[in-house]
Each structure stands twice: as C-alpha cells, then as structure tokens.
Amino acid sequence: MQYPRVTVDRTKLKHNLDYLSNKLKAKGIQVAAVTKVFSAYPELVALYADTKNVAFLADSRLENFANYPTDIKQEKLLLRIPMLSQVQKLVETVDISLNSQLETIQAINQTAQTQNKYHKIILMIDLGDLREGIFEQAEIDQTVEAILKLPHIELIGIGVNLTCYGAIIPNYAILQQLVEHKQRIEATFNIQLDILSGGNSSTLYLLDEAIPPEINQLRIGEAFVLGVETAFGKPIPQMHQDVFTLEAEIIEYRDKPSLPIGQVGQDAFGQKPTFVDKGTMRRGILALGKQDVDPSNIKPRDKRLEIIGASSDHLILDFTQAKEDYQLGDTVQFDLTYGSLLNVFTSKYVAKVFI
The missing domain is CATH 3.20.20.10 (Alanine racemase)
Structure with a gap:
C-alpha cells in the first residue's frame, strides 16, 4: 500500500x-x-x-x-x-x-x-x-x-x-x-x-x-x-465524523532525548522552536510533513500518542505511552479538520483511497 x-x-x-x-x-x-x-x-x-x-x-x-x-x-x-x-x-x-x-x-x-x-x-x-x-x-x-x-x-x-x-x-x-x-x-x-x-x-x-x-x-x-456545524464546531449527532482517515508510516522508531542538544537557531521554516525536557522518550518519525499537512490540524486516533514536531517531510511523535504496541513499518491513523483535509487532498504526495 x-x-x-x-x-x-x-x-x-x-x-x-x-x-x-x-x-x-x-x-x-x-x-x-x-x-x-x-x-x-x-x-x-x-x-x-x-x-x-x-x-x-x-x-x-x-x-x-x-x-x-x-x-x-x-x-x-x-x-x-x-x-x-x-x-x-x-x-x-x-x-x-x-x-x-x-x-x-x-x-x-x-x-x-x-x-x-x-x-x-x-x-x-x-x-x-x-x-x-x-x-x-x-x-x-x-x-x-x-x-x-x-x-x-x-x-x-x-x-x-x-x-x-x-x-x-x-x-x-x-x-x-x-x-x-x-x-x-x-x-x-x-x-x-x-x-x-x-x-x-x-x-x-x-x-x-x-x-x-x-x-x-x-x-x-x-x-x-x-459531520459538524461550524459556528461552534459541534458534531451533528446523526452524522458521521470519521468519513476521512489520514494514515502515515513509521520510518524511524527509537529512544532519544526529548531536548535537542546544542544552541537552538531557526528551524526549516524560519521559526525558533522551544522544547520541554521530558527525559528520554520513544520517538517515532512518520513519512508525512508540513508540505502535506499542517501538523497542528491533525490528531492521532490513538490518544496515547502526541505530535511533538514536524519538518517539511517528517512528522515526529512521542510513542512513550504506547511504545510496545508499535514498530518500524507500522502506520498511525489521524483525524482531520477541514483545513487539514484541504491540505492532504491538495498534496500530490498523499494517496487518495476510496472505499
């Protein structure tokens, strides 16, 4: 796939x-x-x-x-x-x-x-x-x-x-x-x-x-x-909120520190990021990036996972609470907002599957 x-x-x-x-x-x-x-x-x-x-x-x-x-x-x-x-x-x-x-x-x-x-x-x-x-x-x-x-x-x-x-x-x-x-x-x-x-x-x-x-x-x-009204963002009870599913593959999976080492400068998008020291964590990198979707507008369906950052082509997640349940080559599913749905359908790098 x-x-x-x-x-x-x-x-x-x-x-x-x-x-x-x-x-x-x-x-x-x-x-x-x-x-x-x-x-x-x-x-x-x-x-x-x-x-x-x-x-x-x-x-x-x-x-x-x-x-x-x-x-x-x-x-x-x-x-x-x-x-x-x-x-x-x-x-x-x-x-x-x-x-x-x-x-x-x-x-x-x-x-x-x-x-x-x-x-x-x-x-x-x-x-x-x-x-x-x-x-x-x-x-x-x-x-x-x-x-x-x-x-x-x-x-x-x-x-x-x-x-x-x-x-x-x-x-x-x-x-x-x-x-x-x-x-x-x-x-x-x-x-x-x-x-x-x-x-x-x-x-x-x-x-x-x-x-x-x-x-x-x-x-x-x-x-x-x-399946939502957009004045207040409330789900419409009689409608489906999970019509669309975004899925990406884990391409690196290992323990690393949570705090980058060295002097912090600008990231790939000209921003100066800040980090919280949470000690060593199980970090997974997914083959999905900001060129495909705004990471702030997607949420892992597995609530134990947390998005901690992204670059153009890489999405980094904290798998610490679920590290035994995933391995290299597995995929992670995400729920989408209207903005992120617009992103992934515009990106030619995201495959579209109709079931």
Whole structure:
C-alpha cells in the first residue's frame, strides 16, 4: 500500500449527504454542495451529483470544475469572487457565480454576449464578517440598478458569507438583515430574487432554533465531510465524523532525548522552536510533513500518542505511552479538520483511497 494516504468511506459520506440534504429540503432550503475541500475528486463529485436533494454543485476554484462529470444535472456555482483575468473561462465553465464588484460583472456580461450566453449571479452583501460583499446600502442599490441594465446577466439572488474570515456567527438578526435587503431591492426595482443564500455550515445550528423562513439556500461543505456545524464546531449527532482517515508510516522508531542538544537557531521554516525536557522518550518519525499537512490540524486516533514536531517531510511523535504496541513499518491513523483535509487532498504526495 502507498503511504501517506487519506481514505474516504463513501458509505458514511453518502449517509451524511442524504441526511443533511433531506433535513434542509424539509426546511425549504436548497443545498449548494461544496466540493473544494477534496479538490473535486471525480469519485466524490459523482457521489454528490447522485444525491437527490443537492440542487447545486459549488467550488471556489474554476480549475476543479474540470473534474466534474459532463452529465451532471445540477447547476455549477463558483463560490470565490471571479478574477477579471478568468472571466472568459468563468462563462465557459459555470452557470452561476457569487459577485461583489460591478466592474467584474460588467466584464462577465461582455464575455457572455460574445459567447451568446446568459450568466447568473448572486450578489454578495457584507453583514459584518468583512470578507466579500458590498457593505453600504447605497452601493448595493447602485450596483443592482447597474446590473439590471446588463442584457446577458441574470441577477437571481443575494447572499452573505459569515464565519470564514471574521468568525462572525450567524444569528436570526443578522440573517434578517439579508431578508430586509431582499425585500427592499424587490420593492425598489420591481423584480423578484429567487435565491436568498444564507451562508455555509455555520448557519446549520439555527435550523433547530430560529432561521428566517426566507433563507432558501445554504452552501454546505464542512458539515457533509466532517459531520459538524461550524459556528461552534459541534458534531451533528446523526452524522458521521470519521468519513476521512489520514494514515502515515513509521520510518524511524527509537529512544532519544526529548531536548535537542546544542544552541537552538531557526528551524526549516524560519521559526525558533522551544522544547520541554521530558527525559528520554520513544520517538517515532512518520513519512508525512508540513508540505502535506499542517501538523497542528491533525490528531492521532490513538490518544496515547502526541505530535511533538514536524519538518517539511517528517512528522515526529512521542510513542512513550504506547511504545510496545508499535514498530518500524507500522502506520498511525489521524483525524482531520477541514483545513487539514484541504491540505492532504491538495498534496500530490498523499494517496487518495476510496472505499
């Protein structure tokens, strides 16, 4: 077998997809299922595309859409605000994009016209997280007015992003502001906005509390793959949290001091590390490094093991509490966070295994 590797349990992932998409449909909410965390691997995109209540397939990278099956029935949605330099590829590749810059929308319109196409957009509103979106109400109205004059752009809705940058947790009051923007825009311009996109997996905790009924789309990534809501990081009891397993092989296994000997300078990443003297310990080196994953975002499933450091290609663990249970050539399994899952699927050095 090839190591390091990340193993995907497709049965558990399909359960997560079915359970949550069904729950959201019952609330009148359409799902935009996000494929970026696993780099839109075709084996997993196909699983998402075959899920009955997934209405849209979404990704942040235009390049990832090349991995999509050609016969998917869902509309394709670009999540990251488009680059001006990618407008032509954008119009050729996806049906819908999130936008906040009028200049970019105008460029999309021109390109769509040359391609004899119509491109749908969701206009993003910033409600305090301070990532993408228009912040001032006057600019929102000015932008909508200008968009409605563009013959090859279809404004299908407005949306908000929360939690990703400013870590602002969505609540009823914040999402009600989005509802009020929608109502004002529709009344002012005598139009109908079909989509009110109320954020991502961090909005899920509101389903069992209070969410404005007008919210009819969520962009779901982390909840499907890790089985958690992301406002507070709590597991969703009916979902699997162990869909993905990272596994790496022990390439050195011996007793050594816990404190390096000599003058401490910078490590391979320009940092000056600090160490705690724990005496002699059983140290194991795994064939996995920072080029593959951030070691602070993975946890050994064997709770007796502790990650004590890493370089580009080596991960060092303290095996002292479990030294009789491992030997050279054995493997160690890790649980992943959303960030580390993104890392290992981006790394070409980590094998991907689908079971």
